Amino acid sequence: MRFLALSIFFLLFQISIAQQSATQGDKVMSALEEKSNMGQTSLVKNIPIKNIGPSVMSGRVVDLDVNPDNPTEFYVAYASGGLWHTQNNGISFTPILDNSDTQNIGDIAVDWTNGTIWVGTGENNSSRSSYAGIGMLKSPDKGKTWQNMGLPDSHHIGRIVINPNNPNEVVVGVTGHLYSPNEERGIYKTLDGGNTWQRTLFVNNATGIIDVAHAPNNFNIQYAAAWQKDRKAWNFTGNGSGSGIYKSTDGGNSWKLISTPESGFPTGEGVGRIGLAVFDDSTVYAVHDSQFRREKKEKEKKDELTKEDFKSMDRASFLALDDKQLNDYLKTNGFQEKYRAENVKQMVRSGAIQPVDLAKYLENANSLLFDTPVIGAEVYRSDDAGATWQKMNQDYINDLFYSYGYYFAQIRVDPNNKNRIYLAGVPLIKSEDGGKTYTSISKENVHADHHALWINPKQSGHLINGNDGGVNITYDDGAHWMKNNSPKVGQFYAINIDHEKPYHVYGGLQDNGVWKGAHTNVEDSRWHQTGKNPWEMIMGGDGMQVQIDNRNSNIVYTGFQFGNYYRLNLENGKRKYIQPKHELGESPYRFNWQTPILLSKHNQDILYLGGNKLHRSLNQGDDWEAISGDLTQGGKKGNVAYGTLTTISESPFKFGLLFVGSDDGLVHISKNGGGSWENISSSLPKNLWVSEVAASQHQKERVYATLNGYRWDDFTPYIYRSDDLGKTWKNIAANIPASPVNALVEDPSNENLLFVGTDNGLYVSFNRGESWELFQNGMPNVAVHDLVIQPEAKHLLVGTHGRSIYKADILALQQMTSEVMDKDLVVFGVEDIKHSKNWGSSRSTWAKPETPGLDVNFYTSTSGTYSASVKSSDGTEVSSTSIDGDKGLNILSYDLAFSKKGKSNFLKKNKMKLVEAKNGKTYLPKGSYSIEISGNRQAEKIEFKIE
Numbered sequence: 001m002r003f004l005a006l007s008i009f010f011l012l013f014q015i016s017i018a019q020q021s022a023t024q025g026d027k028v029m030s031a032l033e034e035k036s037n038m039g040q041t042s043l044v045k046n047i048p049i050k051n052i053g054p055s056v057m058s059g060r061v062v063d064l065d066v067n068p069d070n071p072t073e074f075y076v077a078y079a080s081g082g083l084w085h086t087q088n089n090g091i092s093f094t095p096i097l098d099n100s101d102t103q104n105i106g107d108i109a110v111d112w113t114n115g116t117i118w119v120g121t122g123e124n125n126s127s128r129s130s131y132a133g134i135g136m137l138k139s140p141d142k143g144k145t146w147q148n149m150g151l152p153d154s155h156h157i158g159r160i161v162i163n164p165n166n167p168n169e170v171v172v173g174v175t176g177h178l179y180s181p182n183e184e185r186g187i188y189k190t191l192d193g194g195n196t197w198q199r200t201l202f203v204n205n206a207t208g209i210i211d212v213a214h215a216p217n218n219f220n221i222q223y224a225a226a227w228q229k230d231r232k233a234w235n236f237t238g239n240g241s242g243s244g245i246y247k248s249t250d251g252g253n254s255w256k257l258i259s260t261p262e263s264g265f266p267t268g269e270g271v272g273r274i275g276l277a278v279f280d281d282s283t284v285y286a287v288h289d290s291q292f293r294r295e296k297k298e299k300e301k302k303d304e305l306t307k308e309d310f311k312s313m314d315r316a317s318f319l320a321l322d323d324k325q326l327n328d329y330l331k332t333n334g335f336q337e338k339y340r341a342e343n344v345k346q347m348v349r350s351g352a353i354q355p356v357d358l359a360k361y362l363e364n365a366n367s368l369l370f371d372t373p374v375i376g377a378e379v380y381r382s383d384d385a386g387a388t389w390q391k392m393n394q395d396y397i398n399d400l401f402y403s404y405g406y407y408f409a410q411i412r413v414d415p416n417n418k419n420r421i422y423l424a425g426v427p428l429i430k431s432e433d434g435g436k437t438y439t440s441i442s443k444e445n446v447h448a449d450h451h452a453l454w455i456n457p458k459q460s461g462h463l464i465n466g467n468d469g470g471v472n473i474t475y476d477d478g479a480h481w482m483k484n485n486s487p488k489v490g491q492f493y494a495i496n497i498d499h500e501k502p503y504h505v506y507g508g509l510q511d512n513g514v515w516k517g518a519h520t521n522v523e524d525s526r527w528h529q530t531g532k533n534p535w536e537m538i539m540g541g542d543g544m545q546v547q548i549d550n551r552n553s554n555i556v557y558t559g560f561q562f563g564n565y566y567r568l569n570l571e572n573g574k575r576k577y578i579q580p581k582h583e584l585g586e587s588p589y590r591f592n593w594q595t596p597i598l599l600s601k602h603n604q605d606i607l608y609l610g611g612n613k614l615h616r617s618l619n620q621g622d623d624w625e626a627i628s629g630d631l632t633q634g635g636k637k638g639n640v641a642y643g644t645l646t647t648i649s650e651s652p653f654k655f656g657l658l659f660v661g662s663d664d665g666l667v668h669i670s671k672n673g674g675g676s677w678e679n680i681s682s683s684l685p686k687n688l689w690v691s692e693v694a695a696s697q698h699q700k701e702r703v704y705a706t707l708n709g710y711r712w713d714d715f716t717p718y719i720y721r722s723d724d725l726g727k728t729w730k731n732i733a734a735n736i737p738a739s740p741v742n743a744l745v746e747d748p749s750n751e752n753l754l755f756v757g758t759d760n761g762l763y764v765s766f767n768r769g770e771s772w773e774l775f776q777n778g779m780p781n782v783a784v785h786d787l788v789i790q791p792e793a794k795h796l797l798v799g800t801h802g803r804s805i806y807k808a809d810i811l812a813l814q815q816m817t818s819e820v821m822d823k824d825l826v827v828f829g830v831e832d833i834k835h836s837k838n839w840g841s842s843r844s845t846w847a848k849p850e851t852p853g854l855d856v857n858f859y860t861s862t863s864g865t866y867s868a869s870v871k872s873s874d875g876t877e878v879s880s881t882s883i884d885g886d887k888g889l890n891i892l893s894y895d896l897a898f899s900k901k902g903k904s905n906f907l908k909k910n911k912m913k914l915v916e917a918k919n920g921k922t923y924l925p926k927g928s929y930s931i932e933i934s935g936n937r938q939a940e941k942i943e944f945k946i947e
Contacts, residue, residue: 022180022713023738025153028134031715031737032101035761035781038737038774043816043888044764047857049778049798049808051488052505053523054535057512058470059489059802062123064452065110066464071456074464076471077105079123080131080783080802081489085143090464090471090484096143098780102760103802104131106157106175111167115142118170118194120157124210125451126178126231126238126406128593129491129510129801131759131783132713133157136172138194149194153177153184155713158210158227163219163251168193171252173209173224178231180713181205187212187224189252200248201255206230207242212252213276213284216415222248223284223386224255225274229406233663233689233711235638238406239291243271247386264389265380266290275409279418284382285435286389287423289405290375294396305329310359318348318355333362336581344584353585364562364588364641377401377425379411379435392435400425410450415457424450428465430478441478449511468511488523488804493594494545495799497790498553506556507786507799508543508594514558515543516570519795519807538568547599547607557599557607557621562641563591565609567621578621580609589613590635592644592663602655610645614660614674627674632662647693653700659726661690667705669726680726681705685718692744698751701725710740710759717741719756721769732769745787745796750814755796757784762798766816773888779806812857812889820859825938827858827931832945833896835926840917849919856892858933858940863887866935870894870902873928876909878902885935892933896946897921 039045059081066074072089075096082103084093097103097119106124110117121133135151151157156175163169169191176185185208187201201209207228215221224247228240244259244267259265270292277285305325310318323341330339347353377397380389400423401408410424419434427442428450442448447469456462461477470485491510498504502520509515517535527533541560549555557578559565566575582589589611600606607617612635614628635643644663651657656673665688667681681690688707696702703726707718717733719741733741739758747753754765756772762784763772779798786799794814798806812828820826833854842849860866863886870879879899883892898906903914903922916922924946932941 021709022177022182023715025135025184027738028715029148029152031739032134032760034735034737035774036101038735039776041887042774043766044773044775044813045777045888046886046890047775047777047808047812048891049762049776049806051523051778051804052517052519052807053488053521053804054490054515054517054533055486055488055523055804056527056533056535057490057509057515057537058447058485058487059491059512060125060449060468060510061452061466061471062105062125063108064454064464064466064471065108066454066456067112068457069112071462071464074454075108075110075117076466076487077108077119077452078103078487078489078802079125080104080129080491081487082780082782082802083108083117083119083143084487084489086484090473090482091486093484093487095487095780096139097137097146100137100146101148101781102134103780103782104133106133107160109160109162109170111162114140114167116140116167117143118160118162119146120154120160120172122154122156122175124156124158124175126156126229126236129493130156130178131801132178136194149190150197151184151188153182155182156208158208158225159212161212161214161219161222165219169219169251170194171212171222172197173212175208175210175227176205177713179711185209187246187252187255200253201246203228203242207240210273210409211276213278215278215281218281220249220251221278221281221385222252223276223278224248225276225286227273228271229273232638232640234636234640234642236406236640238289239270239272241267241269241271243274245274245276245286245386258386259389263387264391266292268292270374273406273409275411277411277413277421279413279415282383282385283418284386285411285413285421286380286382287409287411288378288380289401289409290378291405292375294373294375307333307359307362310355310357313355315348315355319345329358335361335584339584347584357585361582361584361588364590374403376403376405377408377423379421379423379431381434392431393438394436397423397429397438400427400429402426407449408451410453412453412455414455414460416460420460422453422455422463424453426450428453428467428478441474443478443481445483446472446481447511486525489802490804491801492785492799492805493543493801494786495788495797495805496546496548497788497797498548499550499790499792500553503790503793504553505797505805506538506546506548506558507805508539508546508558510801511542513537513541513543513560514539514546516556519790519793519797538570539566542593544594545597547597549599549604551604555620557597559595561593563589563595563609563611565595565597565621576621578607578617578624580611580615580624580626590632590641590644592641592646594646596645596648596660598648598650600650600655601652602650608648608650608658610648610660612644614645614648614658616674628660628668628670628677631660631668631677632666633664646690649693649695649703651695651700652697657695657700659693659695659703661693661705663689665690665707667693667726669703671725678726680722683729684720685709688712688714688718691740691742694744694746696751697746697748699723704744704746704754705729706741706744706756708740708742715740715759717756717758719744719769732765734765734769734771736763736772742783742785743787743799745789747810747814748789748791749794750817752818753810753814753816755787755789757787757798759783762787764813766813766821767818775808779803812859816859816889821861823859823938824861824936825858825933825940826860827856827933827940827942829942830854830856830944832947835946839896839923840919840921842918849917851919852896852923854894854896854944856894856931856933856942858885858890858892859888860885860890860936861887862936864935866890866933868892868894869932869934871930871932872906872910872924873930874909876902876905878906878924878929892931894931895921896924898924
């Protein structure tokens, strides 16, 4: 009893810690206000950030809402990429949530009569990268403006339903926090358009509502799916006794549990996520991710050995195995070549290993997850309005959810056919007999992992589908699909660059592989004509980190989740699997979902890869050695790989001066190439995810570290700098508003210039983290996962998890030294320009004319009006203008054309012929020119040439 009491106390203590760690909703909202204010005063608010794509692979869709009177108009909600609108059947889309505080969406609902849009923020799936929201957003004007209508601590919204006869009556299913218990979950209802909310159903602080559906012709009849879950960084339990189905007969004012033991629907700890579809007042469907175990069947005798055989095999039986049979097992399951029947039997004879080690060798957190023998997807139907339920499928619905049912559980019924239903999972499947049998309607151009489906009530077979790869439309019930992927909504985990001209950008995406493209690529539809997209997929799966050999950019190291990395030769298409393998008898290595890799800057044949140990290859991944012991806290029991390295950095000043960080809060240093290691994180916050450790490029003793509390629902920004190799740390998060930090990069030319990416945006510091400026001109409030600087082009590349990749010219930022910022006015130099006789002309009457431009960056310490004068080498003013300058960096954009007065003055002094271009402008001829900007009691002049 004493042990039980201590266990209960420890559990309650853990829960209390999680509750204390979670950032409260009011703090999140105040942080958004702080961020908005930062945007108004930012020194870099005028420096543009441009989206360079890609769009072709799209990103995760969570919901669709289609105009019932005109299905060529619809809205698409992306998990972390915002809300997009089309009026031409998905040929093109317009983003309409970009001016809001978040791009993270769980569900949407549209009142098509009045043009009111509701957005429930915070993704309704519970994956590793399901970002929290900020409550309910509402737009009364089709997305032009947005207002937060409350529920800020909800984090994740499951479903929104609007009363068709009263648009001010809205019912919302709130899923709640992902990583911690909270009270703001359950069913909420408003009768006044969101001005006030009443919670009408609450199960407990670990159970939220994942789905709500009402009878098509009776809003009073509603069903709600409750879902109990517990996600931690090391484990995810997606089921519990709090899960079940509730019913309301008064429009969501009151609820009754109808999934009782007597009803025929499963009850108890094994009940997982549930999805709902209502056909009429009597008939309702439910798809259930059952976590109850499958019935064990007697193993059929067969020659093929399985992992389970070795778990109970004794020494004598093992040594009696047929060598060919044993070798087949070893080869099939990817054992290293040195492990063949003769060698392994000798290891067993000598007592070095036991037969069970041949099972353990294959087991890690991910394999155990896939091996879980649960029932999985099952379909129930009630024909008496939820009073009783009948299981429709007699056989297991295999290969639909696998073990990731928490990510799916969407069911739809054709409004015109009671027996035609659709299930969304890894494939999209259809049943014509009420769920007894199924056929797949996925096709070669339809991505796996389906989350949204709309069925045209006026035309059966017309479906719009949303999945991890965007939007697909069919008019023949899935026989043929078209892809509608023009939005740039890629969900990047990591990005990198090469040093070609033009340089290429590489990146790994959520469930969309690894892609490569030139930074100068144009994102348009021309590739439909040429047959080749400017971005190229070089690896499948969930794309991860990328390293490129700087001697030969055709040699690329990348892979997919859990450390499955390859060395690719893009020139000849060859690839070699290079994941390090543990020794037989050792515990398997633990690899993070996004396993870190790093090519040594000192020798591009040397590759580092982090598991729970740091591994080094001296020959491009062909052979590996562990150069550390376990550099984590040892892992935890659970079904998610944990106790793993997450980041690696090597100092450019010394080979073997290494830093690593782990997902459980440890930072280690080695000063001798892995010969010995020291924990340098004792003074840092405990048990947080080390998202970045970065050795300085300017000082050998300097290192940066960022920690991320997202997996505790802790949104505090943790950013640290050490100037003594980690002996002491300084918190440099300064004025960054609450949001978890994912990435940090130090500028290679200005040691004081830092960039940081959070779950909600991008920041820059000009003083090594003493203070920060918001840097998002042109980029919405989206999660930034990775940052990299292309040194030759002086570009910052921003890898977002929801809006693909952005690029910013940071030359002016690199020149923002303390000396510059002490001045009242500084004008930065520009590069010379090559003249073209085609300026102002076009190849075709129908094409836009080619136009030149010159962007002049200038810094001013005071806001005000500034004058600009362009003069030729003889002092003739050829053009002039004024510009309202803000405190900080500004850009004067000049089109290289004469003003009317300037042209006249120039011709008086220069006897030459000036040709007016077809667009009516006269452009400057070849020669030397100056630009003078004056204001704030100062004047600064720069020169440039047109060659």
